[in-house]
Amino acid sequence: MTSPDLDLTTSKPGHHPLRDRAVAMDRRLFEAVATRHWPGADSLLLGLSRGANHGTLWFAAAAALAASRTPRARRAATRGLASLGLASLAVTSLARHSIHRPRPLPLPLPLTLRLRRLRRRPGAGSLPSGRAASAAAFAAGVALESPAWGAACVPMAASVAVSRVRVGARFPSEVLAGAALGVGAALVVRGLVPTRGQVAPAPLPRAEVPALPDGDGLVLVVNTAAGTAERAGALRDALPRAEVVECEPADVSAELEKAARRARVLGVCGGDGTVNAAARVALHAGLPLAVLPGGTLNHFAYDLGVEGARDLARALRDGDAVRVDVGRYACGDRHGVFLNTCSVGVYPELVREREHWSHRIGGQPAAVLAALRVLRAGRHPMEAEFQGRTRPLWLLFAGNGTYHRMGLAPGRRTDLADGQLDVRVVHGGRRPAARLLAAALAGPLTRSPAHAAVQVGRLRLDHVAPGTLLAHDGEVIEVTGAVTLEKLPEALTVYRPTTDP
Secondary structure, three states: OOOOOHHHHHOOOOHHHHHHHHHHHHHHEEEEHHHHHOOOHHHHHHHHHHHHHHHHHHHHHHHHHHHHOHHHHHHHHHHHHHHHHHHHHHHHHHHHHHHOOOOOOOOOHHHHHHHHHHOOOOOOOOOHHHHHHHHHHHHHHHHHHHHHHHHHHHHHHHOOOOHHOOOOOOOOHHHHHHHHHHHHHHHHHHHHHHOOOOOOOOOOEEEEOOOOOOOEEEEEEEEEHHHHHHHHHHHHHHHHOEEEEOOOHHHHHHHHHHHHHHEEEEEEOOOHHHHHHHEEEEEEEHHOOOOOOOOOHHHHHHOOOOOEEEEEEEHHOOEEEEEEEEEEEEEOEEEEOOOEEEEEHHHHHHHHHHHHHHHHHHHHHHHHHHHHHOOOOOOEEEEEEEEEEEEEEEEEEEEOOOOOOOEEEEEEOOOOOOOOEEEEEEEOEEEEEOOOOOHHHOOOOOOOOOOEEEEEEEEEEEEEEEEEEEEEEEEEEEEEEEEEEEEEEEEEEEEEOHHHH
């Protein structure tokens, strides 16, 4: 028996056999799911249905993924939430205003089902199920970035979709329409921001290095201030004969020098600054370097393709390594190397301010506070001779290798041996905040009166004012006189797991 509110065959004049059959099949599927006796499942499904309201369940799932502290899980959580947001926007602003249909709640269902109904009756009817769309969008977004985490989210998303039918709130066709919309939203997000798997790294020059099946010959220096104990322990479990040396930041350079004298392979676990120190020692000693990311950003390790102990252990066991470029800076009697970036102008001031506050309020809040303090301080642009002309500059950034944008996301490098410095310049002007924002939003090789980008193998800045700050891989120094930046092509040998076909 059905309610008059559910008689969709008379919602439009005329007889439509195909539509009538589809509606009848939809009703039969609804009744089969909603009236079936599932011992012990009702309370769980009702809880999932309520928990998925306003995306609460998925925000909790994203927090759990982020708490795992693995880069892929964090990226998967971000992609899942972005997909959920787009799906919710599509449901509320487009689908529900164009396709309307009564909900199944008026059906005279059995007493047990009526007791399972939600506390509040859903609002106006519409075709796509919003909660099914959100569930499918989050699960699909996570799966596109990390199939393993996606496999954990899909059963929960499917249960939410089934729960909407089970509690008598949706027809199966509405749930399927919502799920299709959610998957479509995840694919749109992937089109805007490709996953790391879509952006294949460039083939790097292979290097002959020793294979260390049990880690014998590896000396890993660990910066304990970076919160690296867990990752270093995972590598020790995978390579039991590796020597692990834990030390405080002030002792990192000395311990790296000692390790280089007895190691076949020099290993390091820490952030980009610690990895920079290890690269200097490895270059001087002629040793291959094994990098285990353990800091906040870990740009070099992630662009290399090493995201954790499992990746590095596989590369060490198999003896897989590549040769990568190294950047070098010189100013007066000071010189050094950089694996990621080197910059002068406003950015080093941002780094200094961030380091000053990060120990008190945390990394991300410190970065925001540093930007506000620097951009509101009324500073004047620096003066430097660049490409034969003396110019006012707010910022000169040089990347070790070309940074590519991934859709709307920040850039990354796919080739660590391209022989190029990726140079970005923000010219001087009265409004540094507007110019810096415009440069950040611009493409990688654009030119305008405010900013420009070029790729060169060597760069020289003359007549740099005394006290100007220079940042390299997060470390800050003061320079005077000329600054020279150049590439050392394929100078460093680094372990990296072979990319899967």
